[in-house]
Amino acid sequence: MKIIVFGAGAWGTALAASAAGNPLAQHEVQLCARDAGQAQAMQAQRVNARYLPGVAFPPRLKVSAFGAQESAGADLLANGVDGVDLVIVATPMAGLRDMLSRLSACTVPVAWLCKGFEATAPSASFGLLAHEIQAQVAPNLLAGVLSGPSFALEVAQAQPTALVAASAHAQVRRALVAAFHSPTLRVYANDDIVGVEVGGAVKNVLAIATGLCDGLGLGLNARAALITRGLAEMTRLGVALGAKSDTFMGLSGLGDLVLTATGDLSRNRQVGQALAKGQTLQEAVASLGHVAEGVYSARTVVQRAAFVGVEMPIAQAVLDLLDGRLQAAQAVGQLMGREPTVELV
Numbered sequence: 001m002k003i004i005v006f007g008a009g010a011w012g013t014a015l016a017a018s019a020a021g022n023p024l025a026q027h028e029v030q031l032c033a034r035d036a037g038q039a040q041a042m043q044a045q046r047v048n049a050r051y052l053p054g055v056a057f058p059p060r061l062k063v064s065a066f067g068a069q070e071s072a073g074a075d076l077l078a079n080g081v082d083g084v085d086l087v088i089v090a091t092p093m094a095g096l097r098d099m100l101s102r103l104s105a106c107t108v109p110v111a112w113l114c115k116g117f118e119a120t121a122p123s124a125s126f127g128l129l130a131h132e133i134q135a136q137v138a139p140n141l142l143a144g145v146l147s148g149p150s151f152a153l154e155v156a157q158a159q160p161t162a163l164v165a166a167s168a169h170a171q172v173r174r175a176l177v178a179a180f181h182s183p184t185l186r187v188y189a190n191d192d193i194v195g196v197e198v199g200g201a202v203k204n205v206l207a208i209a210t211g212l213c214d215g216l217g218l219g220l221n222a223r224a225a226l227i228t229r230g231l232a233e234m235t236r237l238g239v240a241l242g243a244k245s246d247t248f249m250g251l252s253g254l255g256d257l258v259l260t261a262t263g264d265l266s267r268n269r270q271v272g273q274a275l276a277k278g279q280t281l282q283e284a285v286a287s288l289g290h291v292a293e294g295v296y297s298a299r300t301v302v303q304r305a306a307f308v309g310v311e312m313p314i315a316q317a318v319l320d321l322l323d324g325r326l327q328a329a330q331a332v333g334q335l336m337g338r339e340p341t342v343e344l345v
Contacts, residue, residue, distance in 0.1 A: 001027045001085040003179050006066060006099060008033035008042065010051040010152035010290070011113055012090025015180065017156050021058035022182040032066045034091075039065035051290075055156040081106050086175045088146070092291065093118055097133050104138035109175040111144045111167070115200030116293050117300035126307045127300040129197045129241075144172040145193060146180065147200045148251040149259035151266075155185065162186040164251045166196035188251065195247030198238035203257040204268045204294030205301050205315050206230035210261035211272020212321070212328055222332075226314065227261050233312040237301070240308040268294035275321065276328050298322055 005016040008031055020029035033039040042048050043063040047056055057063075081087050081103070089099045089112040096114055103110055117127035128136070134143050144167025155161050165176035165187050173189040181187040190196055209230065213222050234257065235248040247253055260266045271292045274284035285292060298319040305312045317334055320326040326334065 001025070001175075001179055002030075002083060003027055003086045003088065004030045004032065004081060004084050005088040005090050006032045007088075007090030007095075007113075008035075008038060008048060008051070008063070009090060009092075010048075010156075011150075012088070013048045013052050014055075014152040014156040015088065015090070015113070015146070017052075017055065017057055017061055018158070018182065018185055019179055020061035021158070024182065027060065027179065028062075029060060030062045030064060032064050034066060036065040039063050052153065052156050055153070081108065084108055086111070086179050088113065090114075093130070093293075093296075096130055097137055100134050100138045100141065100143075104141065106138075106141060109142045109144070109167075109169070109172040110138075111146050111165070111172060111176055113146055115147060115197070115204065116297040117201055117304060119296070120300060120303055126304040129194070129201065131193050131197060142169045142172050143167065144169065144176065145196055145200075146176055146187075147196050147256070149255040151259070151263065153265065158184045160184055160186075162188065162251055162255070164188050164190050164196055166190040166193040166252070168193060190247065190250070190252075192244045192247045194241055195238050195243030196252040198241060198243055199234060199248060199252040199256055201297055202230075202234040202237060202301055202315065203253075203260050204292070205298045205318050206234070206257060206294075207260040207266055207268035208272040208275075208292075208294045208298070208318050208322075209314050209331075211266070211269035211274075212276050212318075212331065213272070214269075215273035215276025216328060216332065218332065223262075227257060230261070230314050231257055233310075233314055237305050237308070237310045237312065240310050241304075267292040271295060278328075281322055281324075294318070295322060 003019055005012050016029050016031040019027045087110045091099055093114040093116045112130050120127040146165055148163035150161050165173050167173050177187045210226050213226050239245055267288050267290055271284045301315050302319050317331045321331045
């Protein structure tokens with residue numbers, strides 16, 4: 001297959017390298033960075049020193065540049081997908097709308113990697129999931145998402161990982177499986193794109209809560225309770241938006257939540273731990289050097305839940321903490337002080 005990946009952050013780079021290095025396939029993979037200087041450095045050094053230092057590129061991985069301003073980048077987006085079998089958009093959620101607009105005439109499968117809700121527009125009540133953005137700006141695309149429990153570094157190092165390829169189109173699901181399934185990366189197909197995207201959006205917010213719990217030293221009982229009740233919140237929101245409840249017991253739901261809430265490589269978990277130690281939000285984010293998606297997703301998750309009438313007390317407590325309305329201990333007290341109820345999803 002010929003695969004092009006737009007976006008050379010850690011995750012885009014890791015997947016591009018994984019596909020290009022698959023010993024059972026002969027994929028031709030092109031990794032495109034928005035920054036021309038970064039692209040030149042990666043091509044020369046054969047490593048992404050900014051996001052995945054020490055992970056060498058396989059020989060079949062090519063690197064180039066694209067961008068909104070450079071004519072070469074514009075030409076690449078307009079014409080560079082000719083002859084390509086699969087297009088991957090590996091930009092952050094904030095860049096997805098523009099990328100899908102520019103790829104709207106593409107006739108081959110397109111899939112994105114970003115997780116979360118789009119930032120709420122001034123005139124809107126809530127932000128959109130990725131597939132909802134695509135329905136607005138590129139409704140004719142054969143599109144989907146690749147998601148699931150995965151740290152970019154481990155995928156780049158060829159450590160065993162399982163992902164889910166979600167789309168309403170069987171052609172997209174087949175393309176994603178063919179592109180990325182390998183001896184170290186197992187890809188499952190799923191037609192519930194709503195559930196897969198809700199899981200990817202909400203788990204980052206819940207990971208902040210779990211990091212806070214662990215940072216305060218509240219114990220493993222508290223961690224288990226947060227993860228379990230967080231899964232219930234995620235499921236309630238997903239079902240309200242049209243997802244299948246079973247999806248949340250799979251890789252993009254429970255799997256991604258457990259990884260992000262407990263893994264030491266999780267940036268969202270690290271934010272919660274830093275806040276528990278008394279750091280400000282600005283200090284916590286600055287110390288990461290990378291984006292922690294849950295910091296930006298908390299508000300959009302709570303807004304969407306409120307719009308559809310879904311109660312999400314853990315996500316609300318995280319938002320109140322991030323906005324400075326609650327201190328760390330107060331957030332825990334607020335959750336523990338809620339009225340008794342029955343255990344229902």
